[in-house]
Structure formats: C-alpha cells, structure tokens
Amino acid sequence: MVRKTKEEAEVTRRHIIDAARQVFRDCGVRSSTLEKVAAAAGVTRGAVYWHFRNKTELFFAMRExxxxxxxxxxxxxxxxxxxxxxxxxxxxxxxxxxxxxxxxxxxxxxxxxxxxxxxxxxxxxxxxxxxxxxxxxxxxxxxxxxxxxxxxxxxxxxxxxxxxxxxxxxxxxxxxxxxxxxxxxxxxxxxxxxxxxxxxx
Amino acid sequence: MVRKTKEEAEVTRRHIIDAARQVFRDCGVRSSTLEKVAAAAGVTRGAVYWHFRNKTELFFAMRExxxxxxxxxxxxxxxxxxxxxxxxxxxxxxxxxxxxxxxxxxxxxxxxxxxxxxxxxxxxxxxxxxxxxxxxxxxxxxxxxxxxxxxxxxxxxxxxxxxxxxxxxxxxxxxxxxxxxxxxxxxxxxxxxxxxxxxxx
DNA sequence: GTTTATACATTCAAGAATGTATGTAAAGTA
DNA sequence: TACTTTACATACATTCTTGAATGTATAAAC
Missing domain, CATH: 1.10.357.10 (Tetracycline Repressor, domain 2)
Structure with a gap:
C-alpha cells in the first residue's frame, strides 16, 4: 500500500477519532468494535491498532x-x-x-x-x-x-x-x-x- | 436433576434477577454475560434461558x-x-x-x-x-x-x-x-x- | 542512494458469547 | 398409573472480537 506522510497520517488519526465518536454514539462504547470504527473511518483495523493501543485509548483520545x-x-x-x-x-x-x-x-x-x-x-x-x-x-x-x-x-x-x-x-x-x-x-x-x-x- | 415445584421455580427466578442486578452493576449491562449471571445465581445458562428469553428481557424484569x-x-x-x-x-x-x-x-x-x-x-x-x-x-x-x-x-x-x-x-x-x-x-x-x-x- | 522506520493492510489463532438442541428426572394431571 | 409438562443441565454449532503476527511499499533520515 501507499505509505502516507506524517501529515496524512495525522489526518487518518483524526478520521479514526471522528469515526469512533459516530460508532460509539450509535452502538454504545462497549458494543462498538474496532472493526466498525475502522470501516466507518475507511481504514482497516490495522490502522486503528497502529494509532491506538486499544479501544480504551481511542475512547480517551476522543474524550479529550x-x-x-x-x-x-x-x-x-x-x-x-x-x-x-x-x-x-x-x-x-x-x-x-x-x-x-x-x-x-x-x-x-x-x-x-x-x-x-x-x-x-x-x-x-x-x-x-x-x-x-x-x-x-x-x-x-x-x-x-x-x-x-x-x-x-x-x-x-x-x-x-x-x-x-x-x-x-x-x-x-x-x-x-x-x-x-x-x-x-x-x-x-x-x-x-x-x-x-x-x-x- | 431434581425437578422443582412451582414455588421453588419462582425462587430461582428471583435469584436470577438478583444475580443479574449484581452482575450488571459490576460489569455493565452490555458486558455482562448470561454465563456470569447464571454462575452468580448458582444455576446454569439453561435456567436463565428458561425464565427469560434473553438478556434484554432479564434486564426489563430487573428494572420493574x-x-x-x-x-x-x-x-x-x-x-x-x-x-x-x-x-x-x-x-x-x-x-x-x-x-x-x-x-x-x-x-x-x-x-x-x-x-x-x-x-x-x-x-x-x-x-x-x-x-x-x-x-x-x-x-x-x-x-x-x-x-x-x-x-x-x-x-x-x-x-x-x-x-x-x-x-x-x-x-x-x-x-x-x-x-x-x-x-x-x-x-x-x-x-x-x-x-x-x-x-x- | 542506501538504509531504516513508518503507516498501514492482511492474515491467523484463540477465546468468548450466544442461541438452540437435546437430555432428564421429577412434578402435575387425567 | 401412564402420560405430559416443567424446570432445569448439558452439549453443540455458529458467530463475533480481539490481539498479535506478518507483509509491504514508501517517506524520511543519513
């Protein structure tokens, strides 16, 4: 795949956070899966795991x-x-x-x-x-x-x-x-x- | 197993509801499994499914x-x-x-x-x-x-x-x-x- | 220009959790 | 007394979900 620049990676990160917010609201935090978040962000779970250690860390990043x-x-x-x-x-x-x-x-x-x-x-x-x-x-x-x-x-x-x-x-x-x-x-x-x-x- | 009387079954039902309350509080509703509820009530999942169609029905029974x-x-x-x-x-x-x-x-x-x-x-x-x-x-x-x-x-x-x-x-x-x-x-x-x-x- | 680290995608193994199907022994019932 | 239903326990198949492992192409560093 096409490796991204630092700036593009930061955009991806924000996309993931925005997607998480949407998925969390629709499904509830616990019922949200990182697969759903990834899909909503237009990436794979691999990308989510690259930016955040797990769902908890993603949650707190969103909350910030x-x-x-x-x-x-x-x-x-x-x-x-x-x-x-x-x-x-x-x-x-x-x-x-x-x-x-x-x-x-x-x-x-x-x-x-x-x-x-x-x-x-x-x-x-x-x-x-x-x-x-x-x-x-x-x-x-x-x-x-x-x-x-x-x-x-x-x-x-x-x-x-x-x-x-x-x-x-x-x-x-x-x-x-x-x-x-x-x-x-x-x-x-x-x-x-x-x-x-x-x-x- | 020893089949229970109607009255004993009603006691079991209450045990399950009480156990659900405890497990829901400790784990959250979504994170609670019927296995945990059953264990806390001293029965098996079979008993829970006998008294309640699923977790949602158990939840509403508790809420009553x-x-x-x-x-x-x-x-x-x-x-x-x-x-x-x-x-x-x-x-x-x-x-x-x-x-x-x-x-x-x-x-x-x-x-x-x-x-x-x-x-x-x-x-x-x-x-x-x-x-x-x-x-x-x-x-x-x-x-x-x-x-x-x-x-x-x-x-x-x-x-x-x-x-x-x-x-x-x-x-x-x-x-x-x-x-x-x-x-x-x-x-x-x-x-x-x-x-x-x-x-x- | 080569090396290295990055930013992901893909694949895999393993463990829940669920619902259902089946088994069973005793309580009800006619 | 024979039959049926109840009140569960047990076993099974299926479906997520997760975390990690691996692959890979390129940006960045030197």
Missing amino acids: EATLPFVDRVVFDLNAADPLAGIEVALREIFVILEDHADVREIFEILSFKCEYVDEFKPMMGCSDGQMEFLQKLTEAYRQAGELGALRPGLSASDLAHDTFLFIGGLIKHWLAASPNQRFRSDALSLIHNHIMLRRI | EATLPFVDRVVFDLNAADPLAGIEVALREIFVILEDHADVREIFEILSFKCEYVDEFKPMMGCSDGQMEFLQKLTEAYRQAGELGALRPGLSASDLAHDTFLFIGGLIKHWLAASPNQRFRSDALSLIHNHIMLRRI
Missing part, C-alpha cells in the same frame, strides 16, 4: 476534545454591573456550545448515555476535575454577587452554587436526551433564566 | 422492581399547613428510599451508569412515564403552595417544578456516583432544604 471549548467560553464576569446576569450568560453559553459543536454534543451524549462506567471507566463516574473547577468558579461568582448585594439573603454562595450545579447537571442530561425542538431542548434558556431569577433580591 | 417503592412513598401532602415543607418531605423521601433499599439503589446505579442506551434501550433515554408523573405532581404541589401564599412571587408553579425536577435529577445522579459519606451523599438533605428555602416568601 470535549472539554476544550468550555474552558475558554464558559467564563464568569466577576466585574459585571449585574453579576447574576453574568452567571446567567455563562450558563447559557454551555448550551450554545452544545448547540454549535455537534462533535462536543455527541461526546457528551456518549458520556451520558452510551458508556458503561465499569473497570477502567469507573473512576469517571464521579465529578471530573473540570466539573469541580466549574463548581468552584460558580461559588466565587455567587460570592461576588453577594458582596455586591445582588442576592436575596438567606443562602450562602456555596449553597447557591451547589443548587445551580445540580440544576445544570440535570438540565444537560435532559437536554441531551431530548431531540431538537423537544421540551427541555427548546426551553433550556428560559429554565436558566428562571433559575437565576429565584436568586435575585 | 425499581419504581415500586416510589409511587407509594414519594407523595405530596397538598393539605399540609406548610405546603413547601410537604414538598421537601417528599423529596427527602426519595433519598431515604435509596438509602434503605440497596436493590433499588443498585438498579438506579445501573440505569445511570452501567447501561448503554442504544437499540432496544434507546427509548429509555428520555423521561420515563414515572418521571413525567412526578413532574406533574410536583407542579400541582407548587400550585397549591402558591394558592396558599407560601411562594415567593415571580415564578409560576410550572417553572418552579421544572427547576426542582432538574435539581433532583442532578442530585440523584451525583448521590449515586458518590460513595457513602462523600460530598453529595451526606449533604443531600441539606441541599434539598436549601433548594426549598429559595422558594419561600
């Missing part, structure tokens, strides 16, 4: 790409005139990203519904570092809002952040499960708005 | 048992003096049940983390009838609370119910993922309390 857009785009503007609006914007941004990036959305769908968290995947059941960081930033944002007197009194920043964290987790799950223009999918932004409204003075 | 305790025990007292307290009690009850009934907890764990929602399992991704019913009862309870003037103004009963529904969904997930005496597991009741407090006048 899901977290990237969020760290840049889901940010809390601590200096905003209306800090709660800043939080609302950040929360909305999550779903804008999911709407925009089909690949990220598919990875989230796989992680939520197409993966059995056993053996080497078991540690991923709990909160990821990224999630904990999100919770922490959320807490800080609420603290700031509280200092600016924007919060209705009674609850601590940590309490509010945890409540929002769980709300968002639930919303992401139902948003992913719903088809487009179905209940939770189309109502996400107003649900977020209501959620924040509860916190206003 | 998860919903039962909730319909009886998670109830909203619409006539309570403090209707929000009534809602809080109902929400707490969910986690009391999960704490009490290891089998129910394990089934939830399987449904949340050990199952790939593809093919015949795909329809289960969305909200179950039970969940929709819960959301509906929750809405009704908030409406009642609103009519009694117990709610802080600004949001409709439906808005509040959806917010609570997503919160509870997120909490269940994190509660299940956490080991006992870990963050979300031990804080569940106070998280619920805070959540309800946000709604008070």
Whole structure:
C-alpha cells in the first residue's frame, strides 16, 4: 500500500477519532468494535491498532476534545454591573456550545448515555476535575454577587452554587436526551433564566 | 436433576434477577454475560434461558422492581399547613428510599451508569412515564403552595417544578456516583432544604 | 542512494458469547 | 398409573472480537 506522510497520517488519526465518536454514539462504547470504527473511518483495523493501543485509548483520545471549548467560553464576569446576569450568560453559553459543536454534543451524549462506567471507566463516574473547577468558579461568582448585594439573603454562595450545579447537571442530561425542538431542548434558556431569577433580591 | 415445584421455580427466578442486578452493576449491562449471571445465581445458562428469553428481557424484569417503592412513598401532602415543607418531605423521601433499599439503589446505579442506551434501550433515554408523573405532581404541589401564599412571587408553579425536577435529577445522579459519606451523599438533605428555602416568601 | 522506520493492510489463532438442541428426572394431571 | 409438562443441565454449532503476527511499499533520515 501507499505509505502516507506524517501529515496524512495525522489526518487518518483524526478520521479514526471522528469515526469512533459516530460508532460509539450509535452502538454504545462497549458494543462498538474496532472493526466498525475502522470501516466507518475507511481504514482497516490495522490502522486503528497502529494509532491506538486499544479501544480504551481511542475512547480517551476522543474524550479529550470535549472539554476544550468550555474552558475558554464558559467564563464568569466577576466585574459585571449585574453579576447574576453574568452567571446567567455563562450558563447559557454551555448550551450554545452544545448547540454549535455537534462533535462536543455527541461526546457528551456518549458520556451520558452510551458508556458503561465499569473497570477502567469507573473512576469517571464521579465529578471530573473540570466539573469541580466549574463548581468552584460558580461559588466565587455567587460570592461576588453577594458582596455586591445582588442576592436575596438567606443562602450562602456555596449553597447557591451547589443548587445551580445540580440544576445544570440535570438540565444537560435532559437536554441531551431530548431531540431538537423537544421540551427541555427548546426551553433550556428560559429554565436558566428562571433559575437565576429565584436568586435575585 | 431434581425437578422443582412451582414455588421453588419462582425462587430461582428471583435469584436470577438478583444475580443479574449484581452482575450488571459490576460489569455493565452490555458486558455482562448470561454465563456470569447464571454462575452468580448458582444455576446454569439453561435456567436463565428458561425464565427469560434473553438478556434484554432479564434486564426489563430487573428494572420493574425499581419504581415500586416510589409511587407509594414519594407523595405530596397538598393539605399540609406548610405546603413547601410537604414538598421537601417528599423529596427527602426519595433519598431515604435509596438509602434503605440497596436493590433499588443498585438498579438506579445501573440505569445511570452501567447501561448503554442504544437499540432496544434507546427509548429509555428520555423521561420515563414515572418521571413525567412526578413532574406533574410536583407542579400541582407548587400550585397549591402558591394558592396558599407560601411562594415567593415571580415564578409560576410550572417553572418552579421544572427547576426542582432538574435539581433532583442532578442530585440523584451525583448521590449515586458518590460513595457513602462523600460530598453529595451526606449533604443531600441539606441541599434539598436549601433548594426549598429559595422558594419561600 | 542506501538504509531504516513508518503507516498501514492482511492474515491467523484463540477465546468468548450466544442461541438452540437435546437430555432428564421429577412434578402435575387425567 | 401412564402420560405430559416443567424446570432445569448439558452439549453443540455458529458467530463475533480481539490481539498479535506478518507483509509491504514508501517517506524520511543519513
């Protein structure tokens, strides 16, 4: 066969990852075979085994790409005139990203519904570092809002952040499960708005 | 072999379901083999195939048992003096049940983390009838609370119910993922309390 | 320009896992 | 009591799936 250049090999690698995402979503991670992935990528299993040691390594390579857009785009503007609006914007941004990036959305769908968290995947059941960081930033944002007197009194920043964290987790799950223009999918932004409204003075 | 009576056969059937629950939780549904289930139940695959047509049917038989305790025990007292307290009690009850009934907890764990929602399992991704019913009862309870003037103004009963529904969904997930005496597991009741407090006048 | 490492494709061996078919002994039943 | 059905166990054939081994043509390195 025609041996590829480094650049072409990198393209092949990405094709395999993209194919894996599609196959994982259609078949579930465990039920996906490297044969199916290879076929979807237009290569043979040999190519897959060349780029990845096994399915697990391929899975984690695929997962890598899901977290990237969020760290840049889901940010809390601590200096905003209306800090709660800043939080609302950040929360909305999550779903804008999911709407925009089909690949990220598919990875989230796989992680939520197409993966059995056993053996080497078991540690991923709990909160990821990224999630904990999100919770922490959320807490800080609420603290700031509280200092600016924007919060209705009674609850601590940590309490509010945890409540929002769980709300968002639930919303992401139902948003992913719903088809487009179905209940939770189309109502996400107003649900977020209501959620924040509860916190206003 | 010694042929069993009808009653003994029913016991065998339950053993198989219990074994399936254990194996599903340890291995994931797709990775579980009927051989493992049979071994865990102390029978052969022949017995499993006698009682269930295949793994899917066994899975649904197992799942049947998860919903039962909730319909009886998670109830909203619409006539309570403090209707929000009534809602809080109902929400707490969910986690009391999960704490009490290891089998129910394990089934939830399987449904949340050990199952790939593809093919015949795909329809289960969305909200179950039970969940929709819960959301509906929750809405009704908030409406009642609103009519009694117990709610802080600004949001409709439906808005509040959806917010609570997503919160509870997120909490269940994190509660299940956490080991006992870990963050979300031990804080569940106070998280619920805070959540309800946000709604008070 | 020769050598070597790369980027795959192809082939092979071995082990699951499944569904079915068959065997069997006792429980029901007429 | 003779027959039938039940409740399994056992055996078998078939179908994936995997990992590794091997082949190979070419890009890259020297």
